[in-house]
Amino acid sequence: MGNETIGIQRQSGGIGRKILVIAVPILILLLFVLLGGGLQNLTKKPDIKKRSRPMLAVTASIAVSDTVQLKVNVQGESRPRTEIDLVPEVAGKIVYVSPKFISGGIFSKGDVLYRIDPADYNVAVVRAKAAVARAKQILVREQSEGAIARLDWDDLGAGKQATDLTLRKPQLLEAEAGLQSAQADEDNANIRLRRTAVTAPFNGRVREKVADIGQYVNPGSRLGRIFSTDIAEVRLALSDADIARIDLPMAFVTESRDNALDVKLSAIIGGKIRVWDGKIMRTDAVYDPQTRSMFAIAEVVDPYGTGAADGGYPMSPGLFVDAEIEGKILEGVIVIPRDALRPENKVYTVNQDGIATIHDVDVLDTNPERAALLGGVEPGALVIVSPLEQSQINYKFRVLDVNDPTIILVDVKKEENKKDKNKPEGQSSLAAAKKKLAESKKSYATAKKEYAIAKKKSRKKKNKKERNKEKREKQTSEQKEQDDKSKEGAE
Known part of the structure; x- marks a missing residue:
């Protein structure tokens, strides 16, 4: 019994070793296969999908080479070329102020704006005229006495040379000087009288009024401020x-x-x-x-x-x-629309593929309509005029004419279709086959769906016919039973 048990154990141990001998190589092989597949997956490059650019419609204009007249735009404040304080030249009380002499008033050259009381100055003129008359009388008398002295010397001088004093020449000169002085005083009195009327020295307007009627003023006192309207x-x-x-x-x-x-x-x-x-x-x-x-x-x-x-x-x-x-x-200056010039003197251009580029430009002159450039953009380039953020520069652009947006200058979709036509024939055929397969799958799915609907309708119709048939058979059976009962009652 013990020997049999030992034999059975040895036999089972041999079988286990045989299984291990067979299984271990298989497990090792599977392990290598799995590791190889994992390494292959690790080293395999992932499929790179080309990132498509977002599309955006913009308006653009063509940069042109043109003749430009430079202009300078500055600011300033208007002022009259002539502006003065109006002052009197004589002292006195103001007896008249022109109605034109108010703030904003308009006057002409020669208008009387103020009048000083002329009474004292009229008196001075009268006195000056009297002094002139006396001086003239003195002069006439000296002239007569001088003539008499000449005659006396001719009679009594015995041919000697007469002195100036003898002929009264100094007295004559004094009389002439006295007349000139009196006449000058008269002129001065008349001038001072005329100066009692303060007149406008030019055509102009009143900026400020200071003095008014009844006020006593001295020479140099401010009456107001006026300016010329000539220039x-x-x-x-x-x-x-x-x-x-x-x-x-x-x-x-x-x-x-x-x-x-x-x-x-x-x-x-x-x-x-x-x-x-x-x-x-x-x-x-x-x-x-x-x-x-x-x-x-x-x-x-x-x-x-x-x-x-x-x-x-x-x-x-x-x-x-x-x-x-x-x-x-x-x-030969490059001209672009003013809206195409961006901050920091940058310009965005777009090519025929709808791809934009940023350019640094040298600005010569600008006005609200156009910008004149010395360089940075070539004539004929499409410059983007639409408002555009710099972060959108990597978009693809569908370009419209800024003057007529119905005119398409660059159409990205058409360009992509052209690129598809330029693909190799095999790629085009493969794409067509894939498209037909997708359409076939779609048609098959549609047909399958329609068949299921038709089958369901047919089943409903068949069930309805069977129900109607059973109903008619039941009615026929009931009618037959009633007829049989009627016959039995009659018998």
């Missing part, structure tokens, strides 16, 4: 770059308006832009030490009359105006 001036601060653009000499002065530079002056009045035509007539003698700018002076002739803006708007003192000065004319 208005605007001082324009020019930088070195501005001076170079308009080619203005440093010490520029001209008296002829034909030799002066044209300047357009404008301001918003009453909600509309008003424009005045002016001329640069001179520059300041020195630079402004604070701004390091040179001031040019523009003049507008008769700003309240013929020089007024449309609608009769004058260039009033204190009006802040924008000035546009015409400068040099340059050829």
Whole structure:
């Protein structure tokens, strides 16, 4: 019994060893296969999917090479060329003030604005006239006495030379001097009398009224402040770059308006832009030490009359105006719309594939409509005009004409279709086959769905027929039973 047990154990141990001998190599082989597959998966490069660019529609314009007239845009404040304090030249009480002499009043040259009490000055004139009359009488008397002295000397002088004193010449000169002095005093009295009327020295307006009727004033006292309306001036601060653009000499002065530079002056009045035509007539003698700018002076002739803006708007003192000065004319300058120029002097261009590029440009001149460039963009380039963030520069663009958005300059979809046509024939066939397969699958699924619906309808119809048949058979059976019962009752 024990020997049999030992034999059985040995037999089972041998079988186990045989299984291990067979299984271990298989397990090792499987392990290598699994490891190899894992390593292959680790070393295999993942499929790289080409990232498609988002698409965006923009408007663009074509950069052109053109002739450009440079312009300088600056600002300044209007002021009258002549502005003074009105003061009397004689003392006295004010007895008259012109109705025109009020703040904002308009007057003409020669108008009497103030009148000083002339009573004392009339008296002075009368006295001066009396003094002149006395001086004339003295002169006539001396002339007569001098003539008598000449006759006496001729009779008694015995041929000797008479002295001036003998002929009373000094007395005659004194009388003549006395007359001249009296006449001068008369003239002075008349002048002082005329000065009691304070008149306007030019055509102008009243800025400020200080003195009024009944007030006593002395020579030099302020009666008010007035300014001339003949010419208005605007001082324009020019930088070195501005001076170079308009080619203005440093010490520029001209008296002829034909030799002066044209300047357009404008301001918003009453909600509309008003424009005045002016001329640069001179520059300041020195630079402004604070701004390091040179001031040019523009003049507008008769700003309240013929020089007024449309609608009769004058260039009033204190009006802040924008000035546009015409400068040099340059050829071969690249011109783009003003909206195409981005901050920090950058321009976005787009090619025929709808891909944009950023360019740094050298700006020569700008105005609200266009920007003139010295370089950075080639003529013929498509420059993007639409508002665009720099973060959107990697988009693909469908480009429309800025002047007529119905005109498509670059269509990305058409370009992609062209690229598909340019693919190898095998790739096109494969794509077509895939498309047909997808359509076939779609048709099969649709047919299968329709078959299931038709089968369901047929089953419902068949069940309905069977129910109707059973109903008719049941009714026939019941009718037959009733007939049988009726026959039995009759019998």
